[in-house]
Amino acid sequence: MSSFSRFTPLINSLPTTIPFIGPEAIERSRGLKVKARIGANENGFGPSPKAIAAMEQAARETWQYADPENYDLRVALAAHLGVTPNHLNVGGGIDGLLGLIVRMIVLPGTPVVTSLGGYPTFNFQVAGFGGRLVAVPYKNDHEDLEGLLDAVKRENAPLVYVANPDNPMGSWHSAEKIVAFAKALPETALLILDEAYGETAPAGSIPSIESLIDLPNVIRTRTFSKAYGMAGSRVGYAISTPENANAFDKIRNHFGMNRIAIAAAMAALADRDYLEATLTRVKSARDRIADIARANQLSPLPSATNFVAIDTGRDGPYSRAIVDGLMEEGVFIRLPGVAPLNRCIRVSVGPEADLSLFEDALPRVLRRLG
């Protein structure tokens, strides 16, 4: 017995499962080398050259803590979004923000509503604070807004998570439906509207800022990890009422942000041309992934994100075998965690060289599996 004897009962009860296994761990455990890193919904097109230049510049200043108020970035984001800096919290990626929001609301036994097969890191955070997950099945590969609303009411849940666009399926709802869902929720239920993939979504799918900003039971989360190509920087932000933003300040790690990452986010946000170019590349890459799928008699799902879910027409073990087989060839992709979503594999966009490796390897893997 070399564990401390008085961890909380909750900590002792938690399993050691983690949300995702990283590609590095797969490389180490299987003795393989990733050649095409298109599994974690990163963005292989990378950040703006201006963001890279800002990082190089800021490297010399890394002896200084970042401004604990993240003031300059909040001002820049506020101008971009048309809100005030007081509507915004900056955190260590959406993952970090999800941890804070869950902590603000969830006590042991608190019911929390999400979609069955939705974002594992949210589930991990809920479990980590002892919440009871109430998972609503997807409906036609979309998060089931009616089902989620019913579950919130039935359980009197104080917290519900919706990603629009969705991960891992890449599907989306219209802005109108999302706003109607938010307004139909009881005021006693807080909606986390995760818009990690908002920039890559089609017009009409992301609610305007104004449409939700005054609702005290909505917190929207966004990130520099996806369209901006800076997953390794860990910069996300939450948009909510100033009073809700103040609640974050009561518990967040004020000196937790990386100074270089903040400088990079400022530069990335300002470079709208590069973002536009990225969005064009993302769209092309999605089309390319879909073409590769179809050429192999698989069915790509429509996607509003930087990845494409591909229906294999079979079951989870088959998808898992494809993922494992591709990894043998150095192509790292993932699959959704639960049935029936896991009849699909999930391929992230990336540069042409990466997608060509996928294109080369996929038919070989499928042939081997038979």
Place this chain on the structure above:
Amino acid sequence: MSSFSRFTPLINSLPTTIPFIGPEAIERSRGLKVKARIGANENGFGPSPKAIAAMEQAARETWQYADPENYDLRVALAAHLGVTPNHLNVGGGIDGLLGLIVRMIVLPGTPVVTSLGGYPTFNFQVAGFGGRLVAVPYKNDHEDLEGLLDAVKRENAPLVYVANPDNPMGSWHSAEKIVAFAKALPETALLILDEAYGETAPAGSIPSIESLIDLPNVIRTRTFSKAYGMAGSRVGYAISTPENANAFDKIRNHFGMNRIAIAAAMAALADRDYLEATLTRVKSARDRIADIARANQLSPLPSATNFVAIDTGRDGPYSRAIVDGLMEEGVFIRLPGVAPLNRCIRVSVGPEADLSLFEDALPRVLRRLG
């Protein structure tokens, strides 16, 4: 009312106080410009040039998440320390690790022992989980190990915090005393031994790794923020038993580390020559700060850290007036938060140009105050 209605009672009860106000916020609120940033115990000598090169290199890879297992850094640290990677957790600075440790142990009402005037961010984390702080006064400007032990026993506290060397006084205990303290603690009390300033401490003050590594009720925390000069990178690590390390993994944000910061930490750790050179510079700068204090009829305290506490011979309001007066001149320093420690001001080491600004401004400020 535009705050969500169902935050936990704890969240609603928390004040909006924050651990520290950053120099940037002071600049904004007072319309001043910091010329000498020697208040936050940063290290103006900066990181190794090899760490800067590693950051510049890694900037191009920031589209990738960092390895969630932080494997390479843990392997490098393990080799450096003579432990296994399984004894180590990497986190977002010691601040981030403190939040996790507190969360693992503290429930509303749990007594937690620390020193009166000790690290405010630890207190912030304890408050943030509803713990009840039991603060033991310093004794002759040292953390009072006997008093802390008595308080732990009296309160049956499961958690006690000790920094060795200490912040904000810069004092230290011998390794022998620290080990004796750790071993005298009930097994039901976990010691956070914060060694943020361990590298700058004199020989004989830091317990060997072996002396504490098998104690399940000790977690040691260290950082790249101080001697390694990378406060803005937010990389700290905890040394404990593998079983305790496993508890961190149950709740930490696995994808929370900045990829550039990890690369920088690897390079900084490897550059022992640069660290040695920094330690020489830190020692010289401490002597220089002490000389400046004495030249102004103030009394520098002995320091094992990268800062010097200077006894003004008067009270907290007087120290505060010195700090405010120096800020008027562009010299950012801080003072301890409570009496009697706040009869001192606290000046961090930095390059000669910064200390010269301090040297120039201090007599003027003292003269003005009379």
